[in-house]
Amino acid sequence: MKNIKIFACKTAEKFTKEICDCLGIEPGKMNSIKFKNDNNFVQILETVREQDVYIVQTVQPPINERMMELFITIDAIKRASAKNINVVLPYFPYSRSDKKDQPRIPITAKLMAQLLEAAGATRVITCDLHNPAIQAYFNVNCDRLTAEYLLEEYFKEKKLQDMVIVATDAGSSKKAYKYSQYFKCPIALVDKRREGNDDRAIASTIIGEVTNKNAIIFDDEIDTAGSMIETVKVLKQFGAKAIYAGCTHPVLSGPAIERIQNSDIKELVVTNTIPILEEKRIDKITEISIAPLFAEAIKRINEQRPLGELFEI
DSSP: OOSEEEEEEEGGGHHHHHHHHHHHHOOOOEEEEOOTTTEEEEEEEETTTTTTTEOOOOOOOSSHHHHHHHHHHHHHHHHHHHHHEEEEEOOOOTTTTTTTOSSOOOOOOOOOHHHHHHHTEEEEEEESSSGGGGGOOOOSSEEEEOOOHHHHHHHHHTSSSSEEEEESGGGGGGHHHHHHHTTTTEEEEEEEETTTTTOOOEEEESOOOOOTTTEEEEEEEEEHHHHHHHHHHHHHHTTTTTEEEEEEOOOOOOTTHHEEEEEEEEEEEEESSSSSOGGGTTTTTEEEOOHHHHHHHHHHHHTTTSSOOOOGH
């Protein structure tokens, strides 16, 4: 690879180191501090002139603080005359605010895209968007990776018998169908309704056969785990033998950890798109690294090779 520099924002240092180890390079040097007046300051400590620069940021809370740090870093690199500024956002913030489905509300995912462009990003690399249409919010390139193959390989190695893939609602049925085709097993659909803006989901019944089967729930993210737990309750009610879950983004906010710990989920498999704090690590949660996939994507972009082959595994 030629003329490439990869920089890590504060909470992304571990993830960036994994990427750089895969690529055989050292992370770029930068200084990020906060003044006593709460203003952020970023200084790039090496030349980036005419370089292909990648900035990695993970959105461990507080998210708004993380994004402001990212915008300032992009501006610093732009003013240092970088050739390309590629932003690596494993989890795209505000991705659930992707449409105007109530009166007088923002489309914040669109705003995030505009702010990244305004700061100077020439490309964004992310993973498993809550709504794939968010890619169209950008006027610059937006590459969307997926953890689907990582999760498939993990559960394939478990060699589970009598499997059924469970869609938590009608919206996730298409994704569940893709997983069911890979595992050559049936799918089941939970009838779920969401009430208001309080993240409360109510599941009542299930379409499909789950009795005495190993049920696997796949989702793009788990926030408060309310939807997941409601699905688990219905699966147990209808006689599922064991319940597993897999998701890309472990948001795990509010009561999520307590809910998962006290639930009938046997194992929850997540990737490291969002750093899991030590106090949130429990035996039921297995973390697998998606950094090698991002490393391969960066390598292909730098070498001007297609990314499509990453989706033909």
